[in-house]
Amino acid sequence: MSKNIIIIILAIVFLSSCRNKKTESETEATSTVGNITTLTDAQIKNAGIVTGKIEQKEVSSTLKLNGAIDVPPQSLVSISVPMGGxxxxxxxxxxxxxxxxxxxxxxxxxxxxxxxxxYLLAKAKIGYAKAEFERQRELNRSKASSDKVYQQAQSEYNSLSVMVQSYGEKLKFAGINPNNVSTKNISKSINIYSPISGYVSKVNVNIGKYVNPSDILFEIVNPSDIHLALTVFEKDINKLAIGQSVLAYTNTNPDKKYHCKIILIGKDFTENRSTEMHCHFTNFDKSLLPGMYMNAEIELKSQQSNVLPSDAIVNYENKNYVFIAKKNKQFEMKEVTVGIIENEFTEIISEDLNEATIVIKGSYSLLMKMKNVEE
Incomplete structure (x- = not known):
């Protein structure tokens, strides 16, 4: 009987020892210090962790920009009345x-x-003044009249000449041809003509309204020079070139695309390191109005980039991370900057990972183990 008791006691001691060893082993396996975690071979296998290196692949991308319809000064005309009415x-x-x-x-x-x-009164007076001036000039030459009388006639003629010229220019300024003005042809109205061909973009008046010279009656846009002004940041400038194709669309109708070409890229940058890029529309649509907000997409050329399988990147608290394999089964969690995502690969902007061994499968399991231990 005593022998059986001894066996039972030994068994209990053995099991307790095994349990303690297992607990110690688990604690050691899931240890995390800062951004480095350590796993056992078994945990690495169970998590399906596979490592690899950064690869070089051709990556094509679409640059998305926004801006507004713009018109150069020479193509947007504001119509006003020179003298009101x-x-x-x-x-x-x-x-x-x-x-x-x-x-x-x-x-x-x-x-x-x-x-x-x-104007007509000045013209009528100048005829007499001219004849009197010429008569006094001849009399003065023969000393039949004084210099004073001659000079007065000359002054009167010159003054009326200035008045006729001045009134004539005022008539032209008002839109009236002086050659058409006569005692039988005096008009109380004037015609306002369009200085260019184009589309009416604004109408600010109605019949019967009094308008001042400073009032803008209409605005006319020359469609041949309407363009799209887009905001481009400094980091994207080297991706763009004159003549590059652009697809533009509005917020209200994103499915309707407008084809454009880049015609000008700004050289001066604002405080937020952006500049303006100007594009011409291939075909003008009269529904496009100055100031209208628009979006644009530009297909960029494929280029060699550093990439990792997208499964290698984990997102934690709105930041992107990868795990770098270290010695002694240690894994370091490192923040990275990502770029284009294409065909299950993600562009890595960070330049200090080219020689690193990186976890390309099992990254999410590593993140869970690390954060669960921290909690």
């Missing part, structure tokens, strides 16, 4: 196409009548 007539609507020298509107005011009257 009441809007008598217009049929313009936004989106309409107008040709150069087409009548945009008719404006009338009393001041146009007064200006033509002043």
């Amino acid at each position: 009441y809007l008598k007539y217009t049929k313009l609507l936004e989106g309409m196409y107008v040709t150069k020298r087409q009548v945009l509107c008719v404006v009338e005011d009393q001041q146009y009548i007064q200006l033509q009257e002043d």
